[in-house]
Amino acid sequence: MAAPDGLPPLREVIAAHGLNPKKSLGQNFLLDLNLTGRIARQALPLDAATVVEVGPGPGGLTRALLAEGARRVVAIEKDPRCIAALEEIAGHYPDRLEIVSADALGIDLAGLAGDGPLKVVANLPYNVGTQLLLNWLTAESWPPVWESLTLMFQKEVAERIVAAPGSRHYGRLGVLAGWRSRSRILFDVSPAAFTPPPKVTSAVVRVVPNDSPEPVPLAALEKVTAAAFGQRRKMLRQSLKTLGGEALLTRVGIDPQRRAETLSVSEFVRLANAL
Numbered sequence: 001m002a003a004p005d006g007l008p009p010l011r012e013v014i015a016a017h018g019l020n021p022k023k024s025l026g027q028n029f030l031l032d033l034n035l036t037g038r039i040a041r042q043a044l045p046l047d048a049a050t051v052v053e054v055g056p057g058p059g060g061l062t063r064a065l066l067a068e069g070a071r072r073v074v075a076i077e078k079d080p081r082c083i084a085a086l087e088e089i090a091g092h093y094p095d096r097l098e099i100v101s102a103d104a105l106g107i108d109l110a111g112l113a114g115d116g117p118l119k120v121v122a123n124l125p126y127n128v129g130t131q132l133l134l135n136w137l138t139a140e141s142w143p144p145v146w147e148s149l150t151l152m153f154q155k156e157v158a159e160r161i162v163a164a165p166g167s168r169h170y171g172r173l174g175v176l177a178g179w180r181s182r183s184r185i186l187f188d189v190s191p192a193a194f195t196p197p198p199k200v201t202s203a204v205v206r207v208v209p210n211d212s213p214e215p216v217p218l219a220a221l222e223k224v225t226a227a228a229f230g231q232r233r234k235m236l237r238q239s240l241k242t243l244g245g246e247a248l249l250t251r252v253g254i255d256p257q258r259r260a261e262t263l264s265v266s267e268f269v270r271l272a273n274a275l
Contacts, residue, residue: 003033005067007092013058014195017085021057021196025079026125028194029057035193036064039204040121042186043150046070048116052146054104054132055125057082059089065121066093073097074112076104104132110145117147126198129153130173133161133207137180138218142209149207150186158185158203170261171232172225178265179214179221183207214265220272228260228268235259240271248274 003009010031013019021027030036039061043051047069056062056075059082065073066089075086075097083101090097100107105128109118124132129151136146153161156169162183163169177183186204191197224243231239237246237256246256252270254263263271 003063005033005063005092007063007089010058010060013085013088017058017081019058019081019085022079024127025055026127026129027055027057027079028123028126028196028198030060030123030193031195032193033060033064035189036061037068038187039123039150039152040064040068040070042204042206043119043121043148044068046119049147050074050112050114050116050118052076052109052112052118052120052122054120054122056086057123058085061121061123062086062089062097066096071096071116072114074100076100076102076107078103104128105135109136110141113145118145119148119150120146121150123152126154130157134173134176137176142180142213143211144209146209150204151207152189152202152204154198155188155201155203158205161205161207165262165264167261171229172222175225175265175268176221177207179210179216179269181207181209214269216269216272220275221268224268224272224275225260228263232260236263243275 021029048071050072051065051070053062053073053075056077062073062075080101083099086099090099159169160171160173161177162185163174184206186206189202191201227243228236228239235257236249240248249256252274254267
């Protein structure tokens with residue numbers, strides 16, 4: 001029986017094209033069209049947007065984005081086996097789906113933008129999801145080309161993205177995300193929603209950029225957070241010893257006996273600017 005959008009059910013698509021998910025590519029396919037529709041709706045409105053999707057696989061989320069009215073979807077897929085399945089979707093939605101056969105780690109989002117807002121909506125491959133987010137958060141030009149990111153991660157990674165000071169999940173990723181963006185977890189996704197089911201729960205995260213983050217050299221901020229959280233159980237006077245230790249901390253008015261997870265993003269920025 002055809003799906004509500006008139007295309008074949010995703011299980012039939014997978015079987016017809018031999019799309020057995022590859023662990024080496026971090027593939028876990030979403031087959032529930034109700035769930036993919038829910039994810040797509042988190043990024044509304046889409047009627048004026050270019051939506052970039054990374055790792056569409058057989059195209060479940062791609063179909064949802066188009067069904068929800070996305071003006072243009074750019075699907076970036078590394079696995080050549082998936083291209084034929086995506087081309088069938090493109091035929092069903094003429095002139096609205098562009099397929100890019102490439103590794104998303106090498107794609108500059110600015111080159112994909114049209115004349116409307118650019119939004120990224122994706123069930124990111126587990127093995128590159130965090131690096132892709134870091135690439136988008138540390139872009140040289142800011143505000144970024146993207147208006148919002150609606151992304152699926154392992155729940156553990158999602159909690160690190162949105163973590164606040166004092167949380168056990170707070171670390172380098174939380175500082176970088178908190179410096180340049182505002183993020184929140186929208187909802188969890190059970191392993192049973194995927195083929196094959198992963199061993200962990202996933203979560204959908206919404207990220208929007210801060211237009212004017214506190215000015216700081218990115219390299220310095222990364223250096224400070226790497227040192228501080230590299231020895232997170234130690235006092236900052238010890239974990240930051242190679243960067244100036246107690247003298248550096250005293251200079252910016254931070255108690256040398258504090259630990260990394262207690263510092264706010266603004267305090268990390270002060271430390272980085274003092275280097």
